Amino acid sequence: MKSRHRVAISLWLRVMMLIILTAAAFCYAMFQGGFVSWFLFYAFLPYALYALLFALVPLRATAKRTIQQTSLKAGDVLSVDLEIKRTHPFPYVYVMIEDAPPNTFHLQEQIEMKQMLFPWFRKTWRFSYQLNDVMRGEHHLTAVRIKTGDMFGFVEKEIIIPLEKKLLVYPKVLDIPVEPAESLSENGGKAVHSWLNEPTHVTTGVREYQQGDRFAWVDWKTTARRGQLMTKEFEQNQAKDLVVFADFTDQAVFETVVSIAASVLQTAVKKGVPSGLVPLGDQHAFRVDQGELHLQDMLYYLTRVQHQPSRALEYKPLAASEYQHSGKYVVTGQLQEELAASLFGNRNRKNITVLLVKKAVDHFTTKEKQLVDRLKASGIRITLLFEDRLHERTVR
The missing domain is CATH 3.40.50 (Rossmann fold)
Structure with missing residues (x-):
């Protein structure tokens, strides 16, 4: 809450500074006169008005993250698609989108998880990235961070959209040949x-299917005859x-x-x-x-x-x-x-x-x-x- 309050104060301080600069340019044109001073004022005015409107219009958006792979192993390629939808068509010159990286990722992977877009009036923003040779471990993707501003950086805005996702990357399975x-x-x-x-295994009989049994153990002939899944039983001492x-x-x-x-x-x-x-x-x-x-x-x-x-x-x-x-x-x-x-x-x-x-x-x-x-x-x-x-x- 305190952080949000500080951001709001900082935003309005920037707006006040922008108003003061605009007023100073107008006063300079009024007292100086001439083509150059008025040209500077009128050239600066559109940017100032855009920055003022930018400060007044709230940045609201929703985010959706789609991970292509359902099961990952260490060394695989992770492909992620982000879709961000905003509620109004106010033109944004640029937006910086970042899928907040977990601490378990390397620096290079963290760099890949951010991108700058130039959406202008578009209401839907899409951002895709790939991470090569992803690390083994349990990774937590927590949020999507969106940062934007006006052309000259007078006013900047940032929102964080919570988007929890636990990513499990299992150990790499090595091909260890079976040898006598x-x-x-x-x-x-x-x-x-x-x-x-x-x-x-030596088959000794059949029993009802239980959770955890392998699909290959199903006895299909007995299953068809009895009308329920039946699993082969094996001689345990083998x-x-x-x-x-x-x-x-x-x-x-x-x-x-x-x-x-x-x-x-x-x-x-x-x-x-x-x-x-x-x-x-x-x-x-x-x-x-x-x-x-x-x-x-x-x-x-x-x-x-x-x-x-x-x-x-x-x-x-x-x-x-x-x-x-x-x-x-x-x-x-x-x-x-x-x-x-x-x-x-x-x-x-x-x-x-x-x-x-x-x-x-x-x-x-x-x-x-x-x-x-x-x-x-x-x-x-x-x-x-x-x-x-x-x-x-x-x-x-």
């Missing part, structure tokens, strides 16, 4: 999805649980670790494998479950997660009894003694796969090479994923 364990090589392009590549343990402490490869965790979980859910997510150093863990709703909950967490440099890692969940019979995927950017010791403490080491993410080959240290050899010798599978090669292929 025997073909592992440290080339940054093969991950150990060996048991995910095998058939995981489906192996999967738990992804993610380490978000390495800033250099943080975004890639997030993408790999999301990719593994999405691959598992598509194959009907019950999955869970345990962020190391975070109290928030997702139990082992299946279905699209469970996957969306995990992806939402991975969408909002931030780099965690100050948190002390807890490796106890890696040896927890509830995960002893689950397939474990450990996604990390740095291999340390504490992590290796926790992995050695597992009885079912053949169920463990370590995905070690490095920026490039030269970031792989001698200490890490020694730990990799020890892990392999103990029966733990480990794959090196180099960021510069991994991002060359993505799933769209």
Whole structure:
């Protein structure tokens, strides 16, 4: 309220200054006389009258924002259309329209979200922009800002139209090929999805469709016969649980670790494998479950997660009894003694796969090479994923 009051005072001070300037030009013409002085007065008069009318006519408008994409992943192109309608046809020389950018956007993206138009008598203004390589995260678009003024800047106006929109940009899904364990090589392009590549379900019967069941599981013959959606039931002992343990402490490869965790979980859910997510150093863990709703909950967490440099890692969940019979995927950017010791403490080491993410080959240290050899010798599978090669292929 105080801010609005200050704006009103500033506006009328400018109007008073404009009236004083107009009066001064008239007085100069009256006392000086001659063609030049009257020419200056009459040339200035239209601009002064326009500025006075501009100050008196209120700026009222409504805004509508349309986002072309319904589901975005990091690196996608975001296309936005803004439509602004005003209530009167007063001519505006220029308007500056800005879709107020969230703090989570880069400076270049914030620049793209504003544009100057020259509408004059038009009552509908349209503004479109594109953001390339949009960032992962939860972004909040809050308002549309419109700023305008007269030709010489005597009077300026600005309105802010609230327009809330939450924009979710999910992690980039990487194309990590499914390879058998025997073909592992440290080339940054093969991950150990060996048991995910095998058939995981044997049909044992049918049941009524439940929320979260995959559309591909629907038994259409039984559905047609009974007149309601029926889903296939599978032999549970054929489906192996999967738990992804993610380490978000390495800033250099943080975004890639997030993408790999999301990719593994999405691959598992598509194959009907019950999955869970345990962020190391975070109290928030997702139990082992299946279905699209469970996957969306995990992806939402991975969408909002931030780099965690100050948190002390807890490796106890890696040896927890509830995960002893689950397939474990450990996604990390740095291999340390504490992590290796926790992995050695597992009885079912053949169920463990370590995905070690490095920026490039030269970031792989001698200490890490020694730990990799020890892990392999103990029966733990480990794959090196180099960021510069991994991002060359993505799933769209």
